[in-house]
Amino acid sequence: MVKSEIKSIEEIVDMIAGYKKVLNVGCAGCASVCLAGGQREVKQLNTKLQFHFKSNNISTTVDEYMVERQCETQFVESLKGRIEKYDAVISMACGAGVQYVAEHFPEIPIFPALNTLFIGVNKEIGHYEERCQSCGDCVLGLTGGICPVTMCAKSLFNGPCGGPQKGGKCEVSMDIDCAWVAIYERLKKQGRLDNIHKIYETRAWKSQGQGTLTLKEYQ
């Protein structure tokens, strides 16, 4: 899922400076799963903000609310009737959620409490790793399940550069494993090394610009 992490309290306080009634909306989707924007984090952020306001004699109030996901119309619209009472909103969702809420309620300033980091995996509670950069042209079938876009420092597609150092390390840094060495090992284990011998045309990995997707059945 999309992994995010919470911004520093100073940055959040700066963002909502001057507003009197603030609503903190959490997200029970990706943000909850990576322990960044769930119900507990909303309450903790509110406690921190209230503590800060009290110690600095600021009269801002912060309320809390949660929605299932902020990237979905029906759940964002459920904020109607509640959100209008506030001067500003802190959203503890990923960038997509923040924007969607802002889109639905354009008169109210929406502030992000999280920095959205990557699409990644939940290895263990609190340990998240990036695995996908949503390039739009997945080649994982050819590389034995290791993404050359994400895991290779140069996102190379047709094998390693001339650089891998001893121990299969990337020439960029001895701390990084060469993704193509890993791909080689993986394909060898599966007996599919001929994948490496083939040369593939360059793929149309996603260009800049907003992506859209409309499923056939819903056109």
Place this chain on the structure above:
Amino acid sequence: MSTEKNNPVDHKMIKELLDEKKSKMKLSLAACASCSLCAESCFMFNIYDQKPEYMPSYKVIKSLGVLYRKQGKVSRQTLEKMGDLVWKNCVLCGRCYCAVGIDIPEMLAFTRMICRSQGVDGVYPHNLGAPPAECEALGSEN
């Protein structure tokens, strides 16, 4: 979902699936003290007027608990009600906590897996009607 009303529930398959995690699930169900202290950990309980049907313990006891008690011998109607319970009353955000330490999200995910094995799945989006006809035909695994 009229195509599935005529399909009987495969009790043997459910029993086999239940047996896969019997040790952990039965231990968890036995350890549940029905204290309801898990309620506040579920945001749905908090935002939907604190109704007991949103309590994590309720969701588990009335779905997985029933499955284990009846050893998988449930009717399709019961299974569909369970499906409603674990898909509409839960988003599997995984943040529910238990005072005694039971792993609730796993129990809910397990229940979903069993429901899916019988063709009972979460209809998406939950309250905006059925999916188009093509997808419906693909849904049933029986």
Place this chain on the structure above:
Amino acid sequence: MYDLARGPFVWVAFVIFIIGMVYRIIQINALIRVNENYKPSKVQQKKPAKKKGAKEPVAPKISADEIALQRILKFKDSLLYKHPVVAIVSFIFHCCLLIAPIFALGHSLALYQSWGFATPSLPDGLIDVLTILVLVGGLFFLIRRLMIPRVRAISSMNDYLLLVITAAPFLTGFMAYHQWFDYKTIILLHLLAGEIMLITIPFTKLGHMVFFFFVRFFTRSEHNWGSGKKGWIV
């Protein structure tokens, strides 16, 4: 009947209790393993490059305000904040539940009578107070289970029965000590109630006695209290 309850049944109850608890402990341990995923994956491990001559980063001093805030946050996370009455009553109930049987004079004497050594005991008046606290706690839980809709919604016969099973030894013990009604009957009931409770502990929710400790201290989760390197096996 008294001889049976005082003799063989005690053996049976304790043996079943101990075997049951050992079984539960083994079962829980079999379900918890050190989770290999705990380590970062090998493909990409980035460490920030160390510049030559750079000083080691100094940890910023934490102000008193910060410490206070951390404490408040921790407190707000706890059950004591969210359910103060239940947390306090439960704590007192459980403490008294454990202390009273172990240090009751009557039990020490019974042990001395059977095996020749006596465990230490607390004053009778204190044990009386602890027993009453257990009974009051039990009553509180019963009323809570009957009156509060969300607890009633998940309560079954099992829950009410176990409350009775847990309260019975303490009630009969109290009555026996104060020699209410017919002593011989009450003491027999006390023995049987205690034996029934011991037998039911490993096989019902009363087993949360060990379950709680193993999970809370050893498995990884948001709310665990120990080092938590182990996780549930899938």
